[in-house]
Amino acid sequence: MQEFVLQAEHLEVLIQVVRSEGFQLMGPVVRNGAITYDEISTASDLPRGWGDEQEKGYYRVSRNDSGAYFAYAVGVGSWKQFLQLPRRKVWEAHKKDDAMDILEVLDEVPARAFLGVRSCDLHAIAIQDRVFAEGQYRNENYARRRQNILLIAVNCTTPAATCFCTVMNTGPKVTTPTDLTMTEVIDHKEHYFVIRSESQRGREILKQLPLSSLEERHSLAEEQALQAAVQKMQEGPRKFDSAGVKELLYRNYDSPVWDQVAERCLSCANCTMACPTCFCSTVEDTTDLTGEHAERWERWDSCFTGDFSYISGGSVRASTRSRYRQWMTHKLATWHDQFDTSGCVGCGRCITWCPVGIDLTEEVQRIQQLDKTL
Amino acid sequence: MVRHPGAIGSRPGKLKLAVWKFASCDGCQLSLLDCEDELLQLADNIDIAYFMEASSHAEPGPYDLSLVEGSITTSADAERIREVRKQSRVMVAIGACATAGGIQALRNFSDVEEFISAVYAHPEYIATLKTSTPASAHVTVDFELQGCPINKRQLLEVISAFLHRRAPQVPAHSVCIECKLRGNVCVWVAHGTPCMGPVTQAGCGAICPSYHRGCYGCYGPKENSNTTSLCHWWEQELGVEKVTVVENLRNFNAAAPVFDAASREWESRDEQE
Numbered sequence: 055m056q057e058f059v060l061q062a063e064h065l066e067v068l069i070q071v072v073r074s075e076g077f078q079l080m081g082p083v084v085r086n087g088a089i090t091y092d093e094i095s096t097a098s099d100l101p102r103g104w105g106d107e108q109e110k111g112y113y114r115v116s117r118n119d120s121g122a123y124f125a126y127a128v129g130v131g132s133w134k135q136f137l138q139l140p141r142r143k144v145w146e147a148h149k150k151d152d153a154m155d156i157l158e159v160l161d162e163v164p165a166r167a168f169l170g171v172r173s174c175d176l177h178a179i180a181i182q183d184r185v186f187a188e189g190q191y192r193n194e195n196y197a198r199r200r201q202n203i204l205l206i207a208v209n210c211t212t213p214a215a216t217c218f219c220t221v222m223n224t225g226p227k228v229t230t231p232t233d234l235t236m237t238e239v240i241d242h243k244e245h246y247f248v249i250r251s252e253s254q255r256g257r258e259i260l261k262q263l264p265l266s267s268l269e270e271r272h273s274l275a276e277e278q279a280l281q282a283a284v285q286k287m288q289e290g291p292r293k294f295d296s297a298g299v300k301e302l303l304y305r306n307y308d309s310p311v312w313d314q315v316a317e318r319c320l321s322c323a324n325c326t327m328a329c330p331t332c333f334c335s336t337v338e339d340t341t342d343l344t345g346e347h348a349e350r351w352e353r354w355d356s357c358f359t360g361d362f363s364y365i366s367g368g369s370v371r372a373s374t375r376s377r378y379r380q381w382m383t384h385k386l387a388t389w390h391d392q393f394d395t396s397g398c399v400g401c402g403r404c405i406t407w408c409p410v411g412i413d414l415t416e417e418v419q420r421i422q423q424l425d426k427t428l
Numbered sequence: 429m430v431r432h433p434g435a436i437g438s439r440p441g442k443l444k445l446a447v448w449k450f451a452s453c454d455g456c457q458l459s460l461l462d463c464e465d466e467l468l469q470l471a472d473n474i475d476i477a478y479f480m481e482a483s484s485h486a487e488p489g490p491y492d493l494s495l496v497e498g499s500i501t502t503s504a505d506a507e508r509i510r511e512v513r514k515q516s517r518v519m520v521a522i523g524a525c526a527t528a529g530g531i532q533a534l535r536n537f538s539d540v541e542e543f544i545s546a547v548y549a550h551p552e553y554i555a556t557l558k559t560s561t562p563a564s565a566h567v568t569v570d571f572e573l574q575g576c577p578i579n580k581r582q583l584l585e586v587i588s589a590f591l592h593r594r595a596p597q598v599p600a601h602s603v604c605i606e607c608k609l610r611g612n613v614c615v616w617v618a619h620g621t622p623c624m625g626p627v628t629q630a631g632c633g634a635i636c637p638s639y640h641r642g643c644y645g646c647y648g649p650k651e652n653s654n655t656t657s658l659c660h661w662w663e664q665e666l667g668v669e670k671v672t673v674v675e676n677l678r679n680f681n682a683a684a685p686v687f688d689a690a691s692r693e694w695e696s697r698d699e700q701e
Contacts, residue, residue: 085613086612086613086618086640087613087618087619088613088618090611090613111616111617111661111665112617112665113614113617113618114618115618130613130614130618131608131611135611140608140609140610140611141609317654317656317657318654318657319654319657320602320626320627320653320654320657320658321602321652321654322602322604322605322625322626322627323601323602323604323605323608324604324608324614324626327604327605327608327609328608338597339594339597340585340588340589340597341588341589341592341594342469342588343466343469343470343472343473343474343584343587343588343591344469344472344473345473345588345591345592353609354605354608354609356601356605359599359600359601359602359605359651360600360601360651360652361599361600361601361651372652373652374652374654406617407614407617409604409614409616409617409623409626409658409661410626410657410658410660410661411661411665
């Protein structure tokens with residue numbers, strides 16, 4: 055691993071080098087009152103001097119005078135939207151005499167770089183990789199999109215109040231494979247990035263940047279920033295004991311907590327859409343008026359809809375109680391049996407984007423407390 | 429004499445379509461005429477046998493597919509909808525009026541006699557029912573396409589599905605899913621704008637939130653709507669006044685059972701205080 059210092063004013067050089075290598079660069083931008091992810095063509099597209107405030111069912115961005123490029127937590131939406139497309143045509147069929155022509159839709163996949171990926175989201179991508187690219191049922195569309203992604207991670211020093219990556223052991227420090235990993239440091243009048251390359255492609259990019267050597271004071275400042283983030287989450291409201299949660303949920307299918315949460319839950323599916331690991335999709339088959347042309351579309355689906363579990367005779371999970379229980383038990387328990395990891399990375403998006411502020415960490419703690427009294 | 433409706437499907441030639449109007453603004457029928465690019469294809473594939481808004485030429489029934497727009501507000505219409513049902517092999521209610529009673533169902537929450545005496549010089553000429561009700565309150569309806577007005581793309585989907593004997597792709601889930609599929613930033617969470625999206629059925633393509641406005645609930649309640657929880661949050665966290673909560677529930681789908689019950693519940697809270 056190589057490690058250097060990149061002055062903040064040279065972030066533009068990094069961006070242009072990545073673009074000149076042929077990557078379409080995706081990164082955070084401020085749009086419609088939120089940090090979202092979109093194409094970046096220059097450093098000035100980044101949300102410099104913007105921060106965010108996240109709470110249960112609450113999200114606001116605001117300007118600050120820090121001058122930092124990455125001083126906010128995870129944005130609305132996630133990198134999932136670029137890998138598992140929200141909607142895509144899978145195939146189309148055309149009647150031809152007595153036969154049927156079926157054409158698989160192979161869309162063009164751009165070579166992309168993701169800039170500013172946080173550790174929680176790297177874990178989320180790894181979880182989706184396991185589901186779509188490494189498992190028994192490979193999703194070729196995902197695998198092709200994922201294949202050449204250049205990952206430029208940013209260590210998270212500005213977690214939101216909704217974050218709990220320390221509980222899920224997914225951050226804030228990047229520990230999984232990337233191409234480049236950066237930490238933004240603003241120390242007195244200095245503003246720089248500690249930058250490390252972890253791959254051949256990363257090293258090729260570093261070669262083209264105006265770098266200086268990493269000194270002890272840089273490492274110290276970086277470590278302090280990361281420790282502050284850890285401490286903020288340790289003291290924060292979303293800290294809970296995640297040990298034994300799988301077994302806890304398995305013995306609490308009939309907990310009254312599910313009834314209580316169902317009173318509030320809108321079964322609107324926002325949590326699952328915002329979640330960076332929720333991978334469920336459905337296919338919609340349609341014909342046109344002539345019946346000579348048919349299409350199959352894949353789109354994101356959610357375990358919170360009635361259609362999701364609809365089979366002959368009706369929906370298996372008709373009640374909100376059963377839908378919420380299914381979702382949370384899958385995330386925190388059955389996911390372990392199915393994929394050998396947790397399905398939750400502690401990014402807090404489900405908490406922020408729930409319109410009525412349902413907080414997964416609170417629900418777990420409620421079940422834990424009731425479990426103790428039994 | 430009307431032939432048994434079940435026998436019609438085996439008839440050779442094109443299937444027959446009828447479009448009916450009850451108490452309504454005609455906007456949903458217009459959605460069919462709005463299918464400009466697809467209209468010729470539609471006429472190629474189905475015999476438009478009865479569609480007064482488009483043509484005064486009317487073929488007699490029975491009909492294979494009847495699209496019913498409008499709600500039932502008079503005793504004459506309550507009779508007529510039964511006749512239409514008898515003439516129709518498959519009946520699809522289109523729009524908020526036919527599926528939930530429409531905006532005119534606001535009368536269900538008030539005294540119609542009082543309106544009539546206040547508005548009309550000769551109230552004795554007015555013969556109307558006390559309530560505005562959906563087609564399903566009077567006859568069996570095979571499918572309900574919600575929306576005020578309906579989405580023409582969804583209407584074509586329902587007709588195509590009928591023609592080719594498959595289930596229509598008309599999801600009963602929330603507008604929120606449409607917002608998320610479009611990549612919209614949630615106006616509720618990120619702007620504090622009250623939005624009916626979480627309790628409203630998808631279908632419009634999340635038009636209002638796409639323009640940074642809250643959803644008005646034009647498409648009526650989604651499956652498994654939790655209006656009580658939504659109203660609590662509006663009031664307690666978004667600072668919405670009770671009167672606004674009730675107004676939002678009493679819109680084009682005021683008499684949809686879920687919205688009806690919630691608005692009455694919220695109104696009676698006012699009275700209790």
